[in-house]
Amino acid sequence: VPRDAYKAWLRYAPLNPDQAEEYAPWCGTVVAAFSGHAPLLATACEELRDGIGSMLGRRPQESRSSDSERFLLVGTLDSAELKGLMDEADMEAVGDEGYVLRTVEQPERRFIAIAGKTDKGALYGAFHFLRLLQTGQRIRDLRVVENPAGKLRMIDHWDNMDGSIERGYAGRSVFFHHGAFLGNWNRIRDYARMMAAVGLNAISINNVNVNETATRLIAPELLPSVAKVADVFREYGVRLFLSINFASPIELGGLTTADPLDPQVREWWAERATDVYRHIPDFGGFLVKADSEFRPGPFTYGRDHADGANMLAEALQPYDGVVIWRCFVYDCLQDWRDRSTDRARAAYDHFRPLDGKFRENVILQIKNGPVDFQVREPVSPLFGGMPLTNQVLELQITQEYTGQQRHLCYLVPQWKEAIDFDTYALGEGSTVAGVATGALTDRPLGGFAGIANIGDEPSWTGHILAQANYYGFGRLAWSPTLTSEQITDEWVRITFGNDPAVVETISRMLLDSWHIYENYTSPLGIGWMVNPSHHYGPNVDGYEYSKWGTYHFADNQGIGVNRTVSTGTGYAGQYHDVPAARYESVESCPDELLLFFHHVPYTHVLKSGKTVIQHIYDSHFEGFEQAEGLAEAWRGLEGKVDGDRYASVLSRLQQQSKHAAEWRDVINTYFYRKSGISDAHNRTIY
Ligand code: GCW
Numbered sequence: 001v002p003r004d005a006y007k008a009w010l011r012y013a014p015l016n017p018d019q020a021e022e023y024a025p026w027c028g029t030v031v032a033a034f035s036g037h038a039p040l041l042a043t044a045c046e047e048l049r050d051g052i053g054s055m056l057g058r059r060p061q062e063s064r065s066s067d068s069e070r071f072l073l074v075g076t077l078d079s080a081e082l083k084g085l086m087d088e089a090d091m092e093a094v095g096d097e098g099y100v101l102r103t104v105e106q107p108e109r110r111f112i113a114i115a116g117k118t119d120k121g122a123l124y125g126a127f128h129f130l131r132l133l134q135t136g137q138r139i140r141d142l143r144v145v146e147n148p149a150g151k152l153r154m155i156d157h158w159d160n161m162d163g164s165i166e167r168g169y170a171g172r173s174v175f176f177h178h179g180a181f182l183g184n185w186n187r188i189r190d191y192a193r194m195m196a197a198v199g200l201n202a203i204s205i206n207n208v209n210v211n212e213t214a215t216r217l218i219a220p221e222l223l224p225s226v227a228k229v230a231d232v233f234r235e236y237g238v239r240l241f242l243s244i245n246f247a248s249p250i251e252l253g254g255l256t257t258a259d260p261l262d263p264q265v266r267e268w269w270a271e272r273a274t275d276v277y278r279h280i281p282d283f284g285g286f287l288v289k290a291d292s293e294f295r296p297g298p299f300t301y302g303r304d305h306a307d308g309a310n311m312l313a314e315a316l317q318p319y320d321g322v323v324i325w326r327c328f329v330y331d332c333l334q335d336w337r338d339r340s341t342d343r344a345r346a347a348y349d350h351f352r353p354l355d356g357k358f359r360e361n362v363i364l365q366i367k368n369g370p371v372d373f374q375v376r377e378p379v380s381p382l383f384g385g386m387p388l389t390n391q392v393l394e395l396q397i398t399q400e401y402t403g404q405q406r407h408l409c410y411l412v413p414q415w416k417e418a419i420d421f422d423t424y425a426l427g428e429g430s431t432v433a434g435v436a437t438g439a440l441t442d443r444p445l446g447g448f449a450g451i452a453n454i455g456d457e458p459s460w461t462g463h464i465l466a467q468a469n470y471y472g473f474g475r476l477a478w479s480p481t482l483t484s485e486q487i488t489d490e491w492v493r494i495t496f497g498n499d500p501a502v503v504e505t506i507s508r509m510l511l512d513s514w515h516i517y518e519n520y521t522s523p524l525g526i527g528w529m530v531n532p533s534h535h536y537g538p539n540v541d542g543y544e545y546s547k548w549g550t551y552h553f554a555d556n557q558g559i560g561v562n563r564t565v566s567t568g569t570g571y572a573g574q575y576h577d578v579p580a581a582r583y584e585s586v587e588s589c590p591d592e593l594l595l596f597f598h599h600v601p602y603t604h605v606l607k608s609g610k611t612v613i614q615h616i617y618d619s620h621f622e623g624f625e626q627a628e629g630l631a632e633a634w635r636g637l638e639g640k641v642d643g644d645r646y647a648s649v650l651s652r653l654q655q656q657s658k659h660a661a662e663w664r665d666v667i668n669t670y671f672y673r674k675s676g677i678s679d680a681h682n683r684t685i686y
Contacts, residue, residue, distance in 0.1 A: 005459035005645055008194055008467050009494045012054035012134065016498075019136055020056050026112055026139060027052045029068045030060045033075030033082050038119035043235055044074055044126040047193070048114075051130040066109065072129070073104075074114045074122055082115045090145055097201070097237075098147035099125030101132075103140060112142060120201075120237040124148075127197045135493040146479075149437045152363065152392055152447030153477035154202035154241070154324075155195065156287065159452075161206070161213040167398050167535075169405040170462035171455035175205050179213045181225040188232045191454070196236035198474025203238050205229060208289035208326065210245035215252055217242050218272050227279040234282065241284035241324070246308065247296035248272070259301035260311035273315040285321035286312055287365070292329045305329070305350065306357035313359040322361045322445060324392060327351050327382060328372075334549040342561075342569035343549030344370040344596075348381050352574075356388035363390040363445050368418040370571070371550065373401050374527035375409075375518045378583065378593055381574035383435045384423025390445040393418070393436040397469050398453035401527075402517055404536050405453065405463040407656045408630060409517040410510040412472035413484045419476065424576035433480040448477035463652050464645055467495065468510055484511060502640050505633050513630065518592075519623025520663045523616050525596035526552045526560060529667070537659070538666035552595070556674055558602055559612070560595035572597055591615075602675045616671050617679045620664040627653075627660035 004011055015023070030048050034041050045062055053059030066073065066081075075082050077091060077100070090100055099121040102113045114129050116122030128146065132139055158166040163177035174187050195203065205226075206214045216222050230240040249255040249268045259265055276283050290297030290308055298308035309325040316323060330346035347370060358364070364386070369377025373396040383391065395415050402409040419433045426440060434440030436448060450473040454460040461467050468491045475487045485507070492506045521538070522529040528550045531539040543550040552559055562568030564584050572583040582588045583597045591606045602613035610618065631653035638646060669686045672678070679685055 004642060005464050005648070006190075008460060009134075009197060009471055009491065010051070010190075010193055011495065012051045012130070013497060014057060015055045015133065015136075019133075023052075023133055023139060024056055024058070026070050026072060027056055027060050028058075029063050029066070029071040031063050031066045031071050031073045031075075031081075031111075033073055033079040034119060034122075035076065035079050038076055038122075040119035040123045040235070040237055041075065043196075043237075044114075044119070044123040047123070047197075048072065048074065048126050048130065052133070055133055066111065069109060071109075071111045072114060073111045074126060075116075076119055076122060077115050077117050082113060085113060086115065093145050093147070094121065095147040097121050097124060098145070099128070101125055101129060101142045101144040101146075103142045112139060123196060123237055124199055127199075130197075131490065131494065135490055136498050148199055148201075148478045149433065149439070149480050150447030150477045151438070151445060152202055152324075152449070153200045153474065154204065154392070154447065154449040155200055155397075155452050156204045156208065156243075156394075156449050157452045158207040158209070158398075159205060160211065161217075165455055166207050166209060167396075167400040167451070168453075168455050169398060170453060170460060170466075171457035174454070174456050175229065181229070185228075185232055187456070188229060189235070191460075192233045192236040192238055194460075194470075195233075195238050195474070198471055199478035200474045201238055202241060202284050203233060204241035204243055204284075204287045204324075206243050208243045208287060209293070209295060210243050210289075212251070214243070215245040215248055218244060218248065218276055219252055220275065223276065223279040230280045230283065239282055239284040240280060241287050242276075243287045243289070244312075245296065246288060246290045246298070257301065258296065260298050260303050260307045261301070266311055266314070269312060269315040273319060273321065277319040277321070281319075283319070283321060285316050285323055285361075287324045287326070288312065289326045289328065292326065293332050304354060306354045309362045310357075310359045313362045317359070317361055320361075322363055323359075324363050324365050324449070325358075326394070327364050327366045327380075328394075330549060332549070333547050336545045336547070336551060340569070341549065342563060342571055344561075344563060344571045345569060345574065346370075348385060348574045351382060352385050354389075355386040358389050360390075360444060363392050363447075365392045365394045365449055367394045367396075368415070371527060375402055375414075375514070375521055376525045376592055376596075377527065378525070378596060379418050379421040379423070379432055381423075381571075383421075383432045384425030384430055384576060385574065387425060387441045390438065390443045391436055392447050392449050393432060394449045394451070395473060397450040397473050399466065399469070400535055401530065402514075403656070405461060405466045406536075406652060407517055407627075407659065408463065408465050408509065408513045408653065410465070410472070410488070410513045411469050412476065412487055413511060414514050415473070415476055416484050419480045422579070424578045428578075430576075437480070448473070448480075450474075450477070459648070464495075464649050465506075465510065465652075467491075496641055496645075499640060502637060505637055509630050509633055512626065516623055516626040516630065519619040519626060520660045520667075521623075522552075523595065523619060523667070524560075524591060524612070525593035527596070528552065538663045540667065540670045553599060554671070554674055556676065558600050558604070559671075560599040561597070562599045563597045568597075568599075602671070602677055613671060613675055613677045614680055617668055617681075617683070617685070620668050621683055624657070624660045624664040627657040631657050
């Protein structure tokens with residue numbers, strides 16, 4: 001695998017001579033300006049010198065004074081050099097992690113100021129500046145003020161200590177193997193750089209399903225190793241979290257209970273917290289999956305989620321730590337014969353009544369949809385349903401249900417839909433972005449969490465184009481108002497250069513890929529239809545008669561789940577008035593979510609004018625052709641993308657179109673046989 005794939009968005013390829021000529025005069029010297037303790041400023045300078053050196057072929061000098069005519073001034077706003085240079089308005093606009101980029105012209109000298117309120121802000125500013133060079137932007141008249149929208153911009157790893165990764169499709173863990181730490185510090189440092197470069201500031205390194213060995217990560221014998229990992233991430237402004245096992249007091253502490261209201265249990269957690277902070281003074285906190293998919297939790301003791309979360313929050317409070325408590329709670333031992341239980345309702349039913357009961361340092365982490373990262377789901381009604389509670393939007397970067405990094409499925413457009421969704425919590429304009437960042441409801445904490453898609457493969461993500469999902473997640477967490485197109489354009493330029501044909505082709509491929517994947521997989525928002533357990537490949541009834549609560553209810557007449565208030569499970573009523581009414585009625589429910597909310601006959605006519613059955617046939621034939629089109633488009637780049645990366649992506653795209661044919665035929669055949677209705681265009685259905 002090519003070095004270029006390993007370097008991802010830190011590739012810093014040499015720029016073309018025109019660009020180099022424009023940038024070079026500014027980039028001969030990097031001057032650091034700070035007062036007091038500013039360790040991340042060294043990182044910022046180092047990144048600038050490396051990145052610029054690689055792009056311009058000449059590494060800038062480092063200096064503490066500025067005698068050259070033009071230079072880069074990197075520092076904190078309170079430094080002697082930068083103080084007084086900025087407008088008061090700019091100064092006030094910059095928050096703790098924010099920064100200013102400013103081209104300053106003075107009679108005897110000109111420079112570009114990269115100035116953070118803190119050294120961390122300066123580091124983000126340095127990466128912003130590098131991105132401008134990577135994507136060929138003007139730097140002569142910069143006037144940028146940036147602050148992250150999400151306070152918490154976090155990556156969750158589902159890495160197990162044996163080195164395997166739950167739902168990982170890019171090799172083994174970069175952190176663990178054989179029940180211990182792998183100790184590949186260089187790789188972890190490279191990873192931390194990648195995170196900081198897209199503005200991410202938190203990481204949880206172990207799976208939320210915490211098994212025996214990982215339970216011990218908070219025990220004295222493993223904490224020194226955890227601390228070493230934290231040290232590396234700290235250099236890049238990333239705070240470390242751990243997933244914990246709610247039953248730790250029993251499994252680790254030898255107590256007879258893990259009851260959150262038991263004084264001994266509380267004391268045990270308080271001691272653990274003290275110990276963790278002794279090793280890692282800036283430890284982020286605990287991430288918790290409790291009472292979910294057989295994980296232990298407060299329910300065992302007749303307590304609720306607030307009792308559980310608050311107990312941990314109290315233990316972390318003295319150290320400024322937070323508890324991130326996941327809302328992925330539902331009955332995973334359902335009887336498929338029972339139609340009154342609706343998994344989609346579960347999170348809201350469990351958590352909504354607890355609004356206002358969580359401590360200030362608890363954040364609820366909510367998956368974008370009410371079920372589980374399907375190719376298409378409505379937004380979880382918990383967003384906007386708990387105005388008194390801190391919330392984090394959880395997105396799945398790893399492609400569990402979206403092709404497992406063998407298929408190209410660029411998820412930024414999907415995430416954008418979730419982020420822009422109007423919950424109507426406080427009337428029109430109450431977007432999920434507003435809720436998750438805390439801006440809408442004035443919450444102190446909030447942000448975005450993404451499930452990592454990286455592993456120890458040399459390309460990090462297996463499918464090289466899947467790097468765009470990680471990159472895009474980081475960019476959105478920083479700035480949810482960026483458009484899919486902006487993020488895509490950036491990533492393609494950074495990764496493959498500025499040749500217009502390359503930028504256009506790859507951008508189109510990425511931007512179309514989610515709809516293409518949706519076309520040849522499960523239709524109209526119904527989801528699932530995958531092989532159980534590993535979740536790859538078509539299997540329409542794979543989950544139909546199982547305990548997991550994920551049914552499509554297809555018979556010879558029709559398909560879909562009736563989630564209306566009037567005659568169904570009532571799920572549609574969990575939304576605020578406007579979206580609730582939209583989903584409640586068959587007429588106003590958008591086509592792409594029709595089967596999520598309604599059970600309809602195959603002959604039901606969609607807004608598109610097609611019947612449901614004809615839509616299924618058409619989208620599957622079309623989806624396959626579009627998948628072939630992706631490979632075709634990529635072939636057009638032969639010679640324009642370096643040989644190794646070209647070949648690696650091509651082989652994935654070829655696999656994808658083959659597998660899309662499998663999806664097409666399995667789905668079409670299933671519905672043709674069930675419904676007995678022929679394809680209007682008489683194409684081959686088996
Ligand atoms: O999507 C499902 C996955 C599980 C995962 C779970 C969760 C970590 O199939 O593998 O467990 O969600 O989010 O907790």
